[in-house]
Amino acid sequence: MTSLAEITETIRSGSSVSVIGHSTRTPPTSGLSPDVWVTAPSGVEDFQPDEMTIRCGAGTTIEELGATLRERGQFANLCDTGTGTVGGALSAGRSGLRRLGRGSMRDTLLEVRFVDHRARLLKAGGPTVKNVSGFDLCRLFVGSWGAFGVAYGVTLRTRPVAAVERWFSTEVDDAVAVSKIQQSFFRPSSILWNGREAWLCLEGHPMDVDEQISTSRHRWEPTLGPPSVLGLHRWSVRPVDVAAIVVAAKGSAVGEMGVGVVHHPDIARPGVDQPSRQAIVERLLTSFNPERRINRHIDFTQL
Amino acid sequence: MINSEELVRELATGLPEGAVRNQRIESLLYAHDASDFVGRVGAVCFPESTEDVQHIVKTCVRHGVPFVARGSGTGLAGGATPLDGAVVIVLTRMNRILEIDPVNRLAWVEPGVLNLDVSHRVHDSDERFGLHFAPDPSSQQSCTVGGNVANNSGGPHCLADGVTSAHVLACDVVLSDGSIARLGSEESEGNGLDLRGAFVGSEGMFGIATRVCLRLMQNPPAVRTMLLDFTSVREGADTVSAIIAAGVVPAALEMMDRLCLQAVEAYIGAGLPIDAAAVLLVEVTGLRHQVDHEADLVARIGRDHGARTIRVAQDEAERALLWKGRKTAFGAIARIKPNYYLHDTVVPRRALPTVLDQVYEIARRHDLLVLNVFHAGDGNLHPLLVFDRREPGVLDRVHAAGEEIVRASVAAGGVLSGEHGIGLEKRDFMPLLFTDDDLWAQVALRDAFDPTGLANPGKVVPSPAGCGDLQHVPQGAWI
Numbered sequence: 001m002t003s004l005a006e007i008t009e010t011i012r013s014g015s016s017v018s019v020i021g022h023s024t025r026t027p028p029t030s031g032l033s034p035d036v037w038v039t040a041p042s043g044v045e046d047f048q049p050d051e052m053t054i055r056c057g058a059g060t061t062i063e064e065l066g067a068t069l070r071e072r073g074q075f076a077n078l079c080d081t082g083t084g085t086v087g088g089a090l091s092a093g094r095s096g097l098r099r100l101g102r103g104s105m106r107d108t109l110l111e112v113r114f115v116d117h118r119a120r121l122l123k124a125g126g127p128t129v130k131n132v133s134g135f136d137l138c139r140l141f142v143g144s145w146g147a148f149g150v151a152y153g154v155t156l157r158t159r160p161v162a163a164v165e166r167w168f169s170t171e172v173d174d175a176v177a178v179s180k181i182q183q184s185f186f187r188p189s190s191i192l193w194n195g196r197e198a199w200l201c202l203e204g205h206p207m208d209v210d211e212q213i214s215t216s217r218h219r220w221e222p223t224l225g226p227p228s229v230l231g232l233h234r235w236s237v238r239p240v241d242v243a244a245i246v247v248a249a250k251g252s253a254v255g256e257m258g259v260g261v262v263h264h265p266d267i268a269r270p271g272v273d274q275p276s277r278q279a280i281v282e283r284l285l286t287s288f289n290p291e292r293r294i295n296r297h298i299d300f301t302q303l
Numbered sequence: 304m305i306n307s308e309e310l311v312r313e314l315a316t317g318l319p320e321g322a323v324r325n326q327r328i329e330s331l332l333y334a335h336d337a338s339d340f341v342g343r344v345g346a347v348c349f350p351e352s353t354e355d356v357q358h359i360v361k362t363c364v365r366h367g368v369p370f371v372a373r374g375s376g377t378g379l380a381g382g383a384t385p386l387d388g389a390v391v392i393v394l395t396r397m398n399r400i401l402e403i404d405p406v407n408r409l410a411w412v413e414p415g416v417l418n419l420d421v422s423h424r425v426h427d428s429d430e431r432f433g434l435h436f437a438p439d440p441s442s443q444q445s446c447t448v449g450g451n452v453a454n455n456s457g458g459p460h461c462l463a464d465g466v467t468s469a470h471v472l473a474c475d476v477v478l479s480d481g482s483i484a485r486l487g488s489e490e491s492e493g494n495g496l497d498l499r500g501a502f503v504g505s506e507g508m509f510g511i512a513t514r515v516c517l518r519l520m521q522n523p524p525a526v527r528t529m530l531l532d533f534t535s536v537r538e539g540a541d542t543v544s545a546i547i548a549a550g551v552v553p554a555a556l557e558m559m560d561r562l563c564l565q566a567v568e569a570y571i572g573a574g575l576p577i578d579a580a581a582v583l584l585v586e587v588t589g590l591r592h593q594v595d596h597e598a599d600l601v602a603r604i605g606r607d608h609g610a611r612t613i614r615v616a617q618d619e620a621e622r623a624l625l626w627k628g629r630k631t632a633f634g635a636i637a638r639i640k641p642n643y644y645l646h647d648t649v650v651p652r653r654a655l656p657t658v659l660d661q662v663y664e665i666a667r668r669h670d671l672l673v674l675n676v677f678h679a680g681d682g683n684l685h686p687l688l689v690f691d692r693r694e695p696g697v698l699d700r701v702h703a704a705g706e707e708i709v710r711a712s713v714a715a716g717g718v719l720s721g722e723h724g725i726g727l728e729k730r731d732f733m734p735l736l737f738t739d740d741d742l743w744a745q746v747a748l749r750d751a752f753d754p755t756g757l758a759n760p761g762k763v764v765p766s767p768a769g770c771g772d773l774q775h776v777p778q779g780a781w782i
Contacts, residue, residue: 050548051651051682073550095492104491106500107469120740126718128649130466130681132455132504133719133729133736134763135745139468139500143492160550179406183429186590187521208590236490239407258407260490271494276482280751281496287747303496 001059002038004115004152010036011150012119016293019150021059024084025092027145028299040087041152044068052158053110053127058087058151065156074158077108087151093143094234097226098201100258101189102159106142111155114141114148117294127155140284146295147303148288162203165189168213168220169199175243177218182258185212191257192226195246198257199226229254232263307388311346313362314390322349333391336373337442339644340381340727345388351396353477353513360511361481363390369757372511374415374447377440378454379645380726382506386761392511394449401514405429408519409472409489410436414449414512418456421448425519433522437464440722441630452512455504457722459555459629460586462680464520466722468503475514476502479755489516501748506724507759509752523554523588527598528616528625531605532579536560536675538609539581540655543679545604546585547652551597554588556680557629562639563674563687567628570635575628576612583610583679584629632676633687639672640689644701646708650717652682661711662686669704671697683721684712710735725763733765 010017018034040059047054049072056065065086066079078089080096095105111125124137141148172178178193181200185191190201200220202209213220232254237245239260246255246262253264281303285292292300307325315323323346330344345368350356363370370390373383385391398415405428412421422435438451439458450456452474457466464470473487487499502509533539539558546556559567560581568575576582583605587597602613616622636643650658659675666673666688677685686708690697709719713735720729733742745764750756 048651048653050544050653052547052552093492093497099492103465103469106492106497107465116740116744122744123737123741124744126649126736127716128651128682128718128721130457130461130649130678130683130721131718132466132722132724134725134733134742135508135748136455136468136501136504137744137748139497139503140748142500143495143497147496160552182406183431186432186524204590205593205596207592211592212590236488236493238489239409240404240489260407260488261492273495274482274484276478276480276484277486277495277498280478280484280498283751283754284496284748287751288744302494 001042004041007038007150007152008115008119008121010038011115011117011293016296017150018295018297019087019146021085021088022061022083024082025088027092028302030297030299032296034296038150040085040150042085045153049074052129053155054158055127055153055155056086057153058085060086062086062089069158070161073161075161076156076158077102078105081105086154090142090151090154091145097192097229097256098189100191100256101187101201101203106139108157109138109142109154110157112138112141112151113153114151116149117289117291122149125155129157144303145298147285147298147300149294164206164209165201165203166209167199167201167223167225169197169223170218170220171196172198172218175247178243178257181218184216190226192254193243193246193257194227194254195249195251199223201226227254229263232265233267235262235264235268236260237262307345310362310366310368314346314348314359317358318348318355319351322351322355323347333373333393334385336376336378336381336383338379338381338384338726338728340384342384342386343388344385345390347391347393349393349396353475353483356392356477356511356513357481357483359390359392360477360479364479364481364755364757367757369760371759372449372507374450375445377442377446378450378726379647379723380720380728382454382724382726382762384727395447397513400424403428405434408434408521410517410519412448412515412517414447414452414515416448418443418446418448418451421517426522429521432524434519435522436517437461437470437520438467441633448515448517449512452503452515453505453507454722454724457678457681457683459557459678462556462678463552463554468500470518471499471503471515472518473499473516474502474512476510476512478510479753479758487516491518502752504724505752506726506763508749508762510758525591525594526586526588526622527594528584528586528622529598529601530614530625531583531585531610532576532612533581533609534579534611535609536581536659537656539583540659540679542583542605542608542610543655544652545608546601547680549600549604551587551600553585553597553601553680555584555586556678557584558582558675558677558679559584559629559632560675562672563632563676566635566638566674567632569638570631571624571628573624573628579611584625629676636674636687636689640691642690642692644688644705646684646686646688646705647720647723648684648709648712648717649721650682650684650712650715654715654717655679655682658684658711658715658717662708665704665707665711669700671700671704678721681721682717727762730763731765733763
């Protein structure tokens with residue numbers, strides 16, 4: 001672990017600096033190497049169960065965060081994104097397969113503390129769940145792959161763990177039937193479909209889960225969890241288009257219904273960005289990372 | 304030097320007839336929002352389309368004139384107050400609900416659509432549960448979606464489901480160069496930076512949203528609304544923390560203190576316990592077994608913390624009456640004094656008892672009455688300082704007390720605003736929370752969206768340039 005003082009000193013010296021966590025995620029890479037690799041501070045600094053917030057180093061592992069929160073019956077909405085570090089999960093900014101019910105990871109980051117390209121210690125956001133004090137720079141950090149600086153500490157919103165979480169599956173090959181499933185369950189955590197089989201995740205009171213399943217028109221069988229989407233490429237599409245893409249993939253793709261993500265065997269076609277949006281991104285990078293010294297191993301043109 | 308005649312003539316060219324006004328009545332009407340800050344209007348425009356907004360923005364930039372977008376003007380922090388002869392762009396004519404997708408639970412709307420109209424329109428869109436737009440500020444009958452986006456508005460029912468940012472998937476935005484950018488997408492974690500997230504809550508300083516994609520929520524099949532009353536405010540506040548610590552996040556968790564209860568009871572006659580020091584209005588929603596379980600838990604925690612009575616709404620009519628009491632509290636206060644100043648800060652929940660004690664003490668020292676009606680579950684305080692503006696010197700005391708409340712909230716580990724925004728009201732308090740370096744980052748963010756600096760300048764971030772030709776509301780005005 002690199003100390004905060006070492007990180008600031010390295011940046012102040014003019015070296016290019018990149019942050020490395022556990023390398024469990026795949027960023028868009030530039031092919032360049034930094035002068036210095038650093039790791040972010042780790043460890044839980046402050047957990048307030050009755051505030052439903054936790055403050056920790058960005059290098060804290062997802063496992064450590066999850067274990068700390070579980071002791072008090074809570075979780076953060078990034079705990080199901082696999083292994084690695086909190087900073088890594090936020091950098092990638094991709095929620096897990098239960099986004100339909102749990103919402104986006106982007107709502108989880110309340111405050112970020114970071115070192116900028118001039119080695120200054122900056123803060124964005126605040127420690128409370130509700131906060132509209134100033135512009136929301138935190139939202140930009142999630143999914144930015146470290147474009148704005150070296151995040152060393154974060155405050156996250158936590159939530160109570162549901163009494164039960166259960167996965168079910170059923171055979172269904174009709175897109176219309178899947179759309180009826182979407183409307184027949186109350187706030188399901190996940191509905192996945194591969195064109196032949198649907199998976200459903202319900203969280204909450206066990207009797208509510210049982211009641212929802214028993215009154216469904218479909219015969220749902222308990223299953224251990226969602227299908228694996230490892231090795232598939234993530235397509236971001238309009239939610240209304242998911243079913244058609246899944247049908248066309250003939251069983252090889254898994255769609256997150258109601259969300260707008262398809263896990264597909266083919267690489268997603270790059271979208272066409274608007275020049276006006278690109279100009280905003282370019283100006284942001286010019287201000288926050290003018291020489292691209294911070295995380296230069298990332299290809300920021302894909303932001 | 305602004306040539307206002309030429310500006311008005313150019314604005315009018317290409318806009319619908321009567322869409323540009325610069326008569327005295329409009330200049331007075333649109334010189335302020337619902338705060339007590341009064342600015343100066345250059346002209347008032349009523350666009351009906353994105354193209355109209357583009358035309359107005361391009362014209363303003365060509366003339367070097369600032370512009371301020373607004374909806375119904377219900378903002379309480381001066382965010383929509385025009386400074387230095389800004390052109391006011393009133394978006395209330397852009398009030399169409401464009402598209403509803405009930406299966407994927409989203410809707411595209413124009414910014415002038417009223418908040419509550421969205422929920423009314425989509426209520427029956429989902430055959431089984433019905434749908435709604437979750438943010439429900441107290442002004443939801445009159446505030447617009449565009450205003451909600453600008454302020455990242457909240458409301459009582461945002462405790463469990465989050466504030467506006469969690470319910471906006473995308474915005475089509477007219478930037479200060481007149482171009483259009485789509486920020487976000489119907490898939491809420493689309494590729495690239497979350498510019499949508501930065502835009503929501505930017506108080507009109509990043510551009511003007513002309514189409515907004517909203518996330519809709521299923522209506523809960525079961526609802527339990529409870530009123531718990533306490534003989535001390537501290538007991539009520541401690542109950543709030545205990546409920547959350549027990550793993551219950553109610554849909555809403557509101558507090559009203561005695562003076563507020565008395566005003567509301569006199570106004571609506573809901574049978575509220577007017578001898579209580581405070582009540583908690585708690586609503587748990589969801590599927591029936593979960594609701595039963597959480598309602599039992601809330602009642603048990605309440606009793607453990609000294610709740611005298613626990614009233615459970617027996618039907619929808621009683622539930623509506625209890626909520627009417629909460630949502631009309633601001634109007635009811637007119638029975639006590641003709642004017643009020645509503646504050647908005649957030650403190651950690653565990654600090655609620657201490658900060659509430661400080662609020663009462665601050666009001667007492669300044670010889671003011673204070674009522675508290677607020678989103679206790681979020682720690683989002685709303686102290687209402689009630690006064691009679693005709694009393695000499697009272698406004699000075701109100702502002703002094705308000706500043707002390709803000710400072711006490713921040714000192715307790717809180718923040719400046721939970722839902723009203725910074726605007727003009729709290730702009731100069733920003734250094735209480737942020738260093739100069741932190742504020743540099745916020746300015747850099749703003750500049751990236753609006754390099755011209757003409758989109759609603761002078762708000763949110765303190766600047767050495769001061770606050771333009773701004774005045775407080777004249778004597779006798781209602782705020």
